[in-house]
Amino acid sequence: xxxxxxxxxxxxxxxxxxxxxxxxxxxxxxxxxxxxxxxxxxxxxxxxxxxxxxxxxxxxxxxxxxxxxxxxxx
Numbered sequence: 001x002x003x004x005x006x007x008x009x010x011x012x013x014x015x016x017x018x019x020x021x022x023x024x025x026x027x028x029x030x031x032x033x034x035x036x037x038x039x040x041x042x043x044x045x046x047x048x049x050x051x052x053x054x055x056x057x058x059x060x061x062x063x064x065x066x067x068x069x070x071x072x073x074x
Contacts, residue, residue, distance in 0.1 A: 009051060009055075
């Protein structure tokens with residue numbers, strides 16, 4: 001996957017006082033989404049929107065594009 005997380009999102013949320021327990025209990029993010037964040041996998045637009053709201057940031061603060069193959073960037 002060419003999109004990579006720039007930051008540890010789970011840690012950033014914890015630094016804001018939002019634990020994974022709170023996210024699940026208050027249905028902020030599902031367990032499957034939390035697991036995808038832990039594994040560095042892609043998530044849905046709605047979840048990106050939620051993360052940007054919670055972390056008060058832009059999507060570009062969370063993700064970066066890194067080509068799998070240097071030829072892909074052309």
